[in-house]
Each structure stands twice: as C-alpha cells, then as structure tokens.
Amino acid sequence: MLRLDNIHTHYGPIEALKGVSLNIDKGEIVTLIGANGAGKTTLLMTVCGEPRASSGTVTWKGNDITQKETSEIMRTGLAVVPEGRRVFSGMTVEENLAMGGFFNYTNYDERLAHVLELFPRLKERYSQRAGTMSGGEQQMLAIGRAMMSNPELLILDEPSLGLAPIIINQIFEIIDQLRKEGTTIFLVEQNANQALRLADRGYVIEHGHIVLEDTGDNLLVNEDVRKAYLGG
Amino acid sequence: MSRVTSAFVAALITLILGGFLLGLSLTSEGINLVVGPSTPGKITFLFVGVAIVFVLQYFREHVGRFTTHMRSDQRMELPSFLRSSQQQRIWTMFVIIGLLLFPFLSSRGAVDIATLTLIYVMLGLGLNVVVGLAGLLDLGYVGFYAVGAYTYALLNMYFGVSFWVALPIAGGLAALFGFLLGFPVLRLRGDYLAIVTLGFGEIIRILLNNWTDLTGGPNGIARIPKPTLFGLEFSRRPSEEGATTFHEFFGISYSSEYKVIFLYLMALLLVLLTVYVIRRLIRMPIGRAWEALREDEIACRALGLNPTMIKLGAFTIGASFAGFAGSFFAARQGFISPESFTFIESAIILAIVVLGGMGSQLGVILAAIAMTVLPELAREFDEYRMLLFGLMMVLMMIWRPQGLLPMKRPHMELKRD
Numbered sequence: 001m002l003r004l005d006n007i008h009t010h011y012g013p014i015e016a017l018k019g020v021s022l023n024i025d026k027g028e029i030v031t032l033i034g035a036n037g038a039g040k041t042t043l044l045m046t047v048c049g050e051p052r053a054s055s056g057t058v059t060w061k062g063n064d065i066t067q068k069e070t071s072e073i074m075r076t077g078l079a080v081v082p083e084g085r086r087v088f089s090g091m092t093v094e095e096n097l098a099m100g101g102f103f104n105y106t107n108y109d110e111r112l113a114h115v116l117e118l119f120p121r122l123k124e125r126y127s128q129r130a131g132t133m134s135g136g137e138q139q140m141l142a143i144g145r146a147m148m149s150n151p152e153l154l155i156l157d158e159p160s161l162g163l164a165p166i167i168i169n170q171i172f173e174i175i176d177q178l179r180k181e182g183t184t185i186f187l188v189e190q191n192a193n194q195a196l197r198l199a200d201r202g203y204v205i206e207h208g209h210i211v212l213e214d215t216g217d218n219l220l221v222n223e224d225v226r227k228a229y230l231g232g
Numbered sequence: 233m234s235r236v237t238s239a240f241v242a243a244l245i246t247l248i249l250g251g252f253l254l255g256l257s258l259t260s261e262g263i264n265l266v267v268g269p270s271t272p273g274k275i276t277f278l279f280v281g282v283a284i285v286f287v288l289q290y291f292r293e294h295v296g297r298f299t300t301h302m303r304s305d306q307r308m309e310l311p312s313f314l315r316s317s318q319q320q321r322i323w324t325m326f327v328i329i330g331l332l333l334f335p336f337l338s339s340r341g342a343v344d345i346a347t348l349t350l351i352y353v354m355l356g357l358g359l360n361v362v363v364g365l366a367g368l369l370d371l372g373y374v375g376f377y378a379v380g381a382y383t384y385a386l387l388n389m390y391f392g393v394s395f396w397v398a399l400p401i402a403g404g405l406a407a408l409f410g411f412l413l414g415f416p417v418l419r420l421r422g423d424y425l426a427i428v429t430l431g432f433g434e435i436i437r438i439l440l441n442n443w444t445d446l447t448g449g450p451n452g453i454a455r456i457p458k459p460t461l462f463g464l465e466f467s468r469r470p471s472e473e474g475a476t477t478f479h480e481f482f483g484i485s486y487s488s489e490y491k492v493i494f495l496y497l498m499a500l501l502l503v504l505l506t507v508y509v510i511r512r513l514i515r516m517p518i519g520r521a522w523e524a525l526r527e528d529e530i531a532c533r534a535l536g537l538n539p540t541m542i543k544l545g546a547f548t549i550g551a552s553f554a555g556f557a558g559s560f561f562a563a564r565q566g567f568i569s570p571e572s573f574t575f576i577e578s579a580i581i582l583a584i585v586v587l588g589g590m591g592s593q594l595g596v597i598l599a600a601i602a603m604t605v606l607p608e609l610a611r612e613f614d615e616y617r618m619l620l621f622g623l624m625m626v627l628m629m630i631w632r633p634q635g636l637l638p639m640k641r642p643h644m645e646l647k648r649d
Contacts, residue, residue: 050533074536086531088524099524102517103536149536 007056018208031195034205079151089131100148136167192229239289335493350499353600356584358553364591366546367526372433376406376551378573380558385453395459406555414547441570452569466491589635
C-alpha cells in the first residue's frame with residue numbers, strides 16, 4: 001500500500017535518512033522503533049512530503065507521491081497524528097473534529113458519530129476547548145480528528161508521548177480497534193515494548209538505516225532489540 | 233529594592249520625564265527661542281503628579297490587590313438580553329434603524345465624525361481578518377487603503393471614471409496588491425512578517441510621493457468628485473451642462489447637509505455590507521481554516537490544508553476591504569495626498585483590532601468608535617490628548633489585556649432538554 005524505496009532525506013548538509021526502504025500492506029499494523037534522533041519522525045515527514053526526499057521514491061496506492069505537495073498527499077486517504085498531539089487548543093472538540101473532516105464531507109455525520117463512539121470522552125467534552133483537556137484526552141482528539149478524514153492509512157507519531165501508563169493502554173486498545181475496522185496503521189514509537197506487542201511487523205531504525213525487519217513477536221524476543229530498546 | 237527606594241525611583245523618573253513636558257516652556261524673544269521655567273500652575277501640577285506616583289508605588293501591593301480584584305469581578309460579557317440569537321436579531325434591527333436615523337437628528341459635525349468613524353470601522357474589520365482571524369501581523373495595512381484611494385482618484389482624474397464604477401475596481405486592485413504582497417511573506421511569521429509588511433506600506437507611500445508625473449507627488453490629488461446618487465450630484469450647481477442636482481430633482485432648496493448625510497449613509501451601507509460578508513466568511517470553512525492556521529500551522533498541514541492558499545486568502549480579502557474604504561475616503565475628502573497614508577494610520581487600525589479583542593467583530597466596532605470619537609471629545613484637552621490616549625492603553629493592558637470584547641467564535645449549542 002505504502003512503499004518506500006531507498007529513500008535519502010537531507011536537512012541541509014546532514015543526511016538524516018540513508019537509503020531507507022520499507023513497505024506497509026493493507027490491513028496491518030506496522031511499527032517503526034528507534035532511539036532519539038534515529039530518523040523516525042524524519043521518515044514519517046518524508047512520506048508527507050516535507051522535508052522532501054532527496055532521492056528514492058515513495059509510492060502510495062501505486063502512485064509516486066515523492067514530489068507531491070504535502071496538502072495534496074494528505075487528501076488522498078492518508079492521515080497523520082502529529083507528534084505532540086497538536087490539537088487546536090483554542091477551538092472546541094467539535095471544531096477540531098470538523099477540521100479533520102475538512103476535505104471529505106461525504107458521510108460526515110456518520111463518521112462523526114463513529115469517532116464519538118470510539119472516544120466516548122470526546123462526546124462528554126464536545127463543546128469544551130481542546131486546550132483545557134488532559135493530555136490523554138487531547139491525544140484521543142488528535143486521533144479522532146485524523147479519523148474524521150476516513151483514512152485508509154493512519155500514521156501515528158509517538159501517540160504515547162507524555163501520557164500515563166493507563167492512558168497509554170487505552171490508546172493502544174483503540175489503535176487495535178481501528179485496525180480491526182480495516183484501517184492500516186503505521187505506528188512510530190519509542191515505547192517499543194507495547195508497540196511491538198501490538199504490531200504485525202516492525203522495523204528498527206538506527207542512524208538513518210533500517211537495521212532490522214521482522215514480525216512484532218520475533219522482534220520482541222530478539223536479543224539486540226531487547227538490549228537496545230526493551231531494557232535488557 | 234525596598235518599597236521606599238522603588239517608589240522614590242519611580243517618582244524621580246516621573247519628575248524627569250514630566251519636567252521636560254510640563255516644567256519647561258519655550259518662549260520666543262525676537263528670533264530666538266528661549267527655554268525657561270513654565271508657569272507656577274504647571275509646576276504645581278507636576279509635583280502633584282510626582283506625589284501621586286510616589287504614593288501609588290509605595291502602596292503598590294494594595295493597588296495591585298485592588299486591580300486584580302477588579303479583574304476577576306469585572307467579567308465584561310454581553311448582557312443577558314443579548315445572548316439569544318432572536319433577541320440579538322431584534323436588537324441589531326434597532327441599532328441599524330437608530331444608525332439610519334442618526335444623521336437626521338444630530339448636528340452636521342457629529343455626522344461628519346460618525347462618517348470618519350465608519351471608515352475606521354471598515355478598516356478595523358478588514359484588518360481583523362488578517363490579524364485577528366488568520367493571526368498574520370500586518371503593519372502595512374494602510375498601503376492597501378492608499379491603493380484604494382489612489383485608484384479612484386487617478387481613474388477619475390485621467391479617465392473620468394465615476395465613484396460607483398471605481399469602487400469595485402479599487403477593491404479589486406487592493407485585493408490584487410494584497411495577493412502580491414502575500415507571496416513573498418508566506419514563509420515569514422511573527423516579527424519578520426510585521427517588518428516586511430511595514431516595509432510594503434512604506435513602499436507604497438513613498439512611491440506615491442515620488443511618482444510626481446502620475447500622482448502629483450506630495451501635492452496630492454485635489455477636486456475628487458463626491459459620489460452621486462444614481463447620477464444626481466449633491467452640489468449647488470451641476471458640474472456639467474444638462475445634469476441635474478439632488479435638490480433640483482426633488483424640488484427642495486439646496487443645503488450642504490444633504491451631502492454630509494448622504495456620505496454618512498453610504499459609509500453605513502458599506503460597513504453593514506462588510507460586517508455581513510465577514511460574518512459569513514467566519515462561519516464558512518475558510519473562516520475556521522484561518523483560525524486553525526493561527527493556532528497550529530503544522531496540524532493544519534497534517535490535515536491536508538494548504539497554508540499558502542489560506543494565508544493568501546486572508547491577505548487578499550482583508551486588503552479588498554481596505555480598498556473599498558480607501559476609495560470612499562478619497563471621495564469623502566475630495567483631496568488625498570501621501571500624507572494621509574503614513575505608518576501612524578496602520579498603527580491606529582492595528583490598535584483598533586487589538587483594543588477590540590482579536591477576531592471579535594463587535595469588539596472591533598466598539599474600539600473603532602472609541603479610537604475616533606474619544607480624541608474628538610478630548611479636543612479641549614488639546615496637548616494632553618496623546619497622554620490620555622496612552623493612559624487608556626495602559627489601563628487596558630492592566631484590566632483587559634484580551635481586548636474589550638474578546639472573540640467568541642460561533643458554534644452550535646446543544647439543546648438541553
């Protein structure tokens with residue numbers, strides 16, 4: 001579905017991705033784990049077209065999107081939950097969700113009802129300003145907002161960032177639920193343990209290279225991965 | 233620093249600053265200017281002021297408690313009778329009728345000031361789109377105002393275009409300039425954006441000032457005709473052979489007041505139109521997109537919004553209202569020169585938006601009234617006018633940093649039953 005071939009990405013003279021290839025099939029949860037600065041977010045952003053890959057190709061549903069505008073890419077069934085949630089804090093939950101469905105008005109009410117069903121908390125907070133909600137609620141809103149565009153592929157950048165363990169569990173349950181409903185999920189996480197438990201397949205990125213690729217279960221028991229990311 | 237020292241320092245600063253303003257006077261002896269002490273009255277005034285500052289600083293904590301108390305108590309909100317939408321509509325009707333009747337019930341001078349106020353309301357509302365809604369700090373807004381004014385003045389001078397034809401052209405041309413300015417500044421934000429737009433406003437003014445062949449330079453353009461009512465002029469005698477004037481057509485005696493009232497009503501019409509259009513825009517997806525962009529640009533991109541188009545839209549639409557206001561201004565004044573479009577105008581319009589509460593239409597309207605009517609009322613205070621103005625700003629900062637009526641975005645209310 002989404003395919004990266006030998007992607008190189010530069011920030012000025014610094015090469016952040018040094019020939020990354022990966023591949024996500026329909027209906028699976030793929031996770032990308034790695035340390036700080038390994039290139040996780042860069043990889044994600046490259047898919048979205050900013051920064052643009054300096055070489056290699058990104059293929060999405062059979063089309064080459066490497067050179068497309070971010071705004072165009074984001075309207076083709078791809079949705080991103082950006083790192084750090086980034087909800088519109090001055091706007092209400094309702095308005096935030098409406099922004100998510102900005103370009104896709106078909107079945108708007110249905111999708112809104114569905115999102116509120118997935119996140120009952122958002123229904124309680126419906127006309128509250130997003131900035132006044134807790135971190136977990138904001139994360140739910142960010143995911144809900146992304147789901148409002150009815151995406152085929154949902155990309156999550158560190159959804160567990162700064163959240164309490166119990167909330168993290170809830171978020172991961174919801175991610176699992178979304179997959180069961182047929183959304184493909186690309187999960188970028190530092191919380192390797194939980195991410196790998198949930199994922200069908202996983203990639204490990206180090207210094208801009210993909211160093212390992214295997215099923216989630218295999219990576220969980222892999223000696224190197226355990227040492228590097230799971231605390232031995 | 234102890235209370236005494238800090239109070240003493242504050243009083244000393246007041247003395248130094250006030251000493252130059254109040255304590256000294258300039259008198260001319262022959263051709264020389266002589267600096268001498270001013271009248272005893274003014275000096276007493278100065279020392280009273282110094283004493284007040286000392287006391288206030290000394291008891292600052294108490295004063296502070298008093299002001300914070302005021303802040304928590306003085307929640308200025310719309311009075312309850314204005315909250316439901318139906319009542320709002322009724323009150324709006326009343327206000328509009330009142331505004332329509334106003335010129336017939338008051339003096340000529342009052343109507344004139346009201347017309348000026350309405351121009352500022354229009355400018356404030358236009359800039360509100362750019363600054364208040366889209367969050368793009370624009371310090372060169374007066375440039376678009378100038379474009380609008382000169383569009384009408386020049387088109388009329390060279391091609392004899394009438395006001396009503398020039399009005400949409402002025403709006404369109406100002407919008408085009410807004411669009412053109414939008415391109416280079418898209419990548420900038422905050423302070424950098426402010427500086428570039430400031431520069432743009434100055435470029436337009438300096439261009440108008442120096443392009444003497446076309447614009448008459450600092451001499452400006454005079455004898456710009458007033459707007460007509462379906463071809464009826466408001467002058468004593470028609471400017472061309474065979475044309476009819478307003479009073480002849482209706483068979484009433486000539487009065488120069490008709491013209492003033494007509495201009496007022498026209499300005500009112502333009503303002504009502506502006507309010508209506510912007511209200512609609514805020515409720516449309518583009519309005520929500522402006523706000524979202526102001527809040528978080530990265531999140532907007534993640535949702536597939538194109539910040540370029542949204543920003544350009546805000547600049548273009550905001551500028552077009554300045555264009556309309558500009559051409560009306562030119563028609564009302566009958567004379568324009570680059571002097572009318574200096575940076576201070578931009579600053580005043582921006583002050584209106586900030587004072588009113590960013591993004592709030594009602595707030596901007598109130599602030600525009602305050603900013604134009606108060607200086608007129610305070611005319612007797614003459615040289616202390618700016619002082620009062622500054623005082624008002626400082627008090628605003630203490631008590632209502634979010635503006636007179638902070639924006640409440642339109643949203644649906646769930647029915648509670």
